[in-house]
Amino acid sequence: MNEYQQLTWQGIWKNNPAIVQLLGLCPLLAVTMTVVNGLGLGLATTLVLIGSNCTVSLVRNWVPNEIRIPIFVMVIAAFVTIVQLVMNAYTFQLYEALGIFIPLIVTNCAIIGRAEAYASKNPIKYAAFDGVMMGLGFTLVLVILGGMRELLGYGTLFSGADLLLGDWASAMKVTVFEAESPFLLAILPPGAFLGMGLLIALKNALNNRVESWVESADEEKVVQRARVTAES
Amino acid sequence: MKFTLTSSPHQRVKRNTGQVMRLVMYAAVPGLIAQTWFFGWGALVHFAIAALTVVITEAALLELRKKDFELAIKDCSALLTALLIAISIPPFAPWWITVIGSFFAIAIVKQLYGGLGFNLFNPAMAAYVMLLVSFPVHMTTWSIPQALSLYPTGFFDSISIIFTGYSSDGYSITQLRTYIDGYTLATPLDTLKTAISQNLTVAEAIESPAFEYQLGAGWFWVNFAYLIGGVYLLKIKVINWHIPAGVIGGILLLSLAMYIFDDGKFASPLFHLFSGGLMMGAFFIATDPVSASTTNKGRVIFGLGIGLWVYIIRTWGGYPDAIAFAVLVMNMAVPLIDYYTRPRTYGHKTEHKKTIAVKHIDSQDKSE
Numbered sequence: 001m002n003e004y005q006q007l008t009w010q011g012i013w014k015n016n017p018a019i020v021q022l023l024g025l026c027p028l029l030a031v032t033m034t035v036v037n038g039l040g041l042g043l044a045t046t047l048v049l050i051g052s053n054c055t056v057s058l059v060r061n062w063v064p065n066e067i068r069i070p071i072f073v074m075v076i077a078a079f080v081t082i083v084q085l086v087m088n089a090y091t092f093q094l095y096e097a098l099g100i101f102i103p104l105i106v107t108n109c110a111i112i113g114r115a116e117a118y119a120s121k122n123p124i125k126y127a128a129f130d131g132v133m134m135g136l137g138f139t140l141v142l143v144i145l146g147g148m149r150e151l152l153g154y155g156t157l158f159s160g161a162d163l164l165l166g167d168w169a170s171a172m173k174v175t176v177f178e179a180e181s182p183f184l185l186a187i188l189p190p191g192a193f194l195g196m197g198l199l200i201a202l203k204n205a206l207n208n209r210v211e212s213w214v215e216s217a218d219e220e221k222v223v224q225r226a227r228v229t230a231e232s
Numbered sequence: 233m234k235f236t237l238t239s240s241p242h243q244r245v246k247r248n249t250g251q252v253m254r255l256v257m258y259a260a261v262p263g264l265i266a267q268t269w270f271f272g273w274g275a276l277v278h279f280a281i282a283a284l285t286v287v288i289t290e291a292a293l294l295e296l297r298k299k300d301f302e303l304a305i306k307d308c309s310a311l312l313t314a315l316l317i318a319i320s321i322p323p324f325a326p327w328w329i330t331v332i333g334s335f336f337a338i339a340i341v342k343q344l345y346g347g348l349g350f351n352l353f354n355p356a357m358a359a360y361v362m363l364l365v366s367f368p369v370h371m372t373t374w375s376i377p378q379a380l381s382l383y384p385t386g387f388f389d390s391i392s393i394i395f396t397g398y399s400s401d402g403y404s405i406t407q408l409r410t411y412i413d414g415y416t417l418a419t420p421l422d423t424l425k426t427a428i429s430q431n432l433t434v435a436e437a438i439e440s441p442a443f444e445y446q447l448g449a450g451w452f453w454v455n456f457a458y459l460i461g462g463v464y465l466l467k468i469k470v471i472n473w474h475i476p477a478g479v480i481g482g483i484l485l486l487s488l489a490m491y492i493f494d495d496g497k498f499a500s501p502l503f504h505l506f507s508g509g510l511m512m513g514a515f516f517i518a519t520d521p522v523s524a525s526t527t528n529k530g531r532v533i534f535g536l537g538i539g540l541w542v543y544i545i546r547t548w549g550g551y552p553d554a555i556a557f558a559v560l561v562m563n564m565a566v567p568l569i570d571y572y573t574r575p576r577t578y579g580h581k582t583e584h585k586k587t588i589a590v591k592h593i594d595s596q597d598k599s600e
Contacts, residue, residue: 183332185366194340201344 003126009214011133017110018141019200024108027101028142029192033153036160038146039139040094041101044083046135048105050128051079053119057127060120072115073106080106094163110138141199148195152186155179247470249348253308255470257315259461260516266457267319270377270450273390274323278330281394282314285334293343309348313337316356316517320509320556321363322374324393329370333359353563354523357556364556372552374419376442377450420448420507421552424499433496438503448507455511462515471519474528478535479514479542480505486543504543513538513555523563530566530573537562 001009017023024045032038055075056063063071084102087095095102105111114134119127150157155177161169185191247255267275290310294301304310317333337359345351364371375385389399420442427437442449465471483504490498504510509517518524518538525534538558545554 180326181367181369183366184368185362188365190365 004129007126007130007133011130011135011137012140013137013210013214016137016141016203017113017134018138019196019203021110021113023110023113024138025196027104027108028138028145029189029196031098031101032142032146032149032192032195033187034150034160035143035146035158036094036164037097038142040087040091040164041098041105042135042139042142044087044098044102045105045108045111045138046132047083048076048079049111049114049135049138050131051082052076052111052115053127053131054124055079056115056119057122057124063120068120069112069116072112072120076111076115077106091164094160097160097163110134145192145195145199148199149186149191151176153183153191154187249307249309252470253312255468256465256516257308257312259465259470260315260319260458260512262461263454263458263512264315264319266454267323270454271323271375272385273387274325274375274394275319277390277394278321278323278325278327279315279318281327281330282318282334283311285331286310286314286338289335289338290343293339294347297343297347299347304348307348310338310342313342313356313359317359319512320356320360322371323390324373324375325370326397327394329363329367332366333363336362349522351522352566354517354520354559357517357559357563360556361560364551372422374422419552420451420503421546424503425546425552428497434499435496438499447503451508452506455506455508458511458515462511465515465519471515472528472531474531475519475524475535475538476514478532478537479510479518479539480535482536482539483510483543484539486540490543490547498547504546508542508546508553509555510542513542513559517555517559518562523559523566525566525569525573527570527573527575529575530569533569533573534562534566537565 011017015021018025018028027041027045031041052072052075056072059071059075080103083105084095087098087102114130118130122130147157150159155175157174157176158169158172161172165172186195264275264279287305287310290305291301294304314334317330317337321329321333337355341353341355341358342348342351385393385399393399423440423442424434424437427440428434437443444450444452462471462476466473466476484501487498487501487504491500514535518535525531538555541558541561542554545551545557549557551557
């Protein structure tokens with residue numbers, strides 16, 4: 001695996017910020033009532049991650065080690081403010097729906113974690129790619145959890161897609177079944193915890209199979225040519 | 233003559249799990265009959281639905297976990313869970329409530345934690361709470377005693393209501409809850425709570441037709457029937473006295489204290505003992521050997537806790553009855569209770585300080 005493949009593998013499966021590192025659980029559990037809410041927060045987090053990772057990587061040689069955490073937090077806060085203002089301007093209803101959880105992206109440990117663990121030690125191209133992949137892994141979990149909860153709770157999928165993508169997307173709403181009364185447990189916080197637990201269990205159950213599949217593909221390559229980079 | 237050779241402990245196992253579970257179910261029969269007599273056939277229909285769901289769920293999940301499901305189904309623990317769910321939910325709740333509840337109880341609360349013996353929470357009560365949180369409207373619509381109802385329901389009416397929402401004569405659940413003179417009647421606990429929130433006294437509240445001789449109409453007999461079943465369980469030693477005594481003692485203590493403090497605002501202890509699901513909870517639910525405390529002292533504390541919580545939630549909480557919440561809260565406390573009530577190991581003295589003191593004196597004697 002080269003560095004990019006390694007980052008993809010780490011971000012989406014092996015070191016997924018949400019279901020392996022269990023970071024950023026507060027927004028994860030709080031906003032995933034629908035797919036669109038999950039997707040919206042996931043995209044916002046991804047944008048912040050890419051921005052903060054790039055910036056931290058750019059300034060990594062000038063940041064004094066002793067005060068690096070406050071500096072990273074300020075960089076992240078700046079990007080969160082940008083994303084917040086952009087969402088306020090272009091997707092106002094989604095901005096309203098996500099509420100406090102957009103400013104709270106600042107406190108998402110997944111972001112400061114990547115800045116500290118990866119971006120502050122690696123060149124900008126890798127740091128940016130790491131941001132993309134970690135963000136994607138986080139978004140994926142948000143969307144799947146949102147899908148599970150929306151499906152069980154309301155019997156629909158992609159309801160409110162127009163909040164994120166514009167008016168044409170209101171046609172995207174899929175009604176899987178008409179529920180007489182919403183299954184409140186799935187929509188309330190306990191449903192988020194249960195759904196999260198089930199997702200982690202599923203990941204653990206599939207882990208060996210997926211890992212052996214990916215790593216066997218990796219070994220063949222290693223046989224053909226020498227290793228290019230050290231594993232981070 | 234042939235003797236069996238076994239290693240210690242030489243404890244005679246009188247009953248296996250299946251026999252115990254079946255005895256508990258037989259003991260619930262009087263209560264079930266009373267419930268059917270007063271509130272219609274709903275409980276039995278729900279039991280049939282729940283039993284089918286739990287057996288299928290248990291078999292499917294054990295198959296997934298690559299275990300022998302025949303054994304697990306024969307021990308009847310899942311059927312007991314089904315029975316407890318069926319008698320806790322309102323008799324005229326729609327069928328899918330039972331299906332969702334039973335599936336949740338077996339799949340999530342029991343099997344995901346490792347099956348019988350490993351579940352932290354009482355499956356039936358966890359399912360009940362899940363249903364109450366998810367479908368508050370359906371779960372709080374109890375039917376009224378048949379004798380008081382404007383439209384008494386037969387067996388086929390019950391089936392029809394559970395599966396379609398309307399009786400075979402086309403009456404909706406709201407209509408079926410209509411009292412003879414045309415008012416919709418709530419359960420005694422609900423009636424009391426509403427009345428007190430409107431600044432009425434208990435004496436005024438119990439003038440409602442939901443009460444009979446100052447006790448809940450119908451509910452007294454249902455609770456009494458479960459009490460008889462429970463005493464039978466005690467007599468044949470399927471359960472010990474500690475937990476039921478704790479539950480009854482807990483609610484008795486607190487309700488008596490509050491009743492003496494202000495009998496205008498707080499209902500009598502007798503009313504609390506014989507309303508809602510208290511007797512069923514005390515003898516059939518709290519005594520679940522898996523999720524309850526395991527030491528005798530701990531069991532008393534566990535029961536007391538349930539009794540206190542039931543009274544607290546009934547009186548000051550948002551829900552009319554509280555057996556399920558009380559049991560779950562105390563289930564969470566079980567590890568702590570067990571830790572602090574570990575029995576003394578045989579041969580070890582509790583007053584070890586004394587022995588140390590004696591030894592100390594001994595050694596002093598020798599040195600002198």
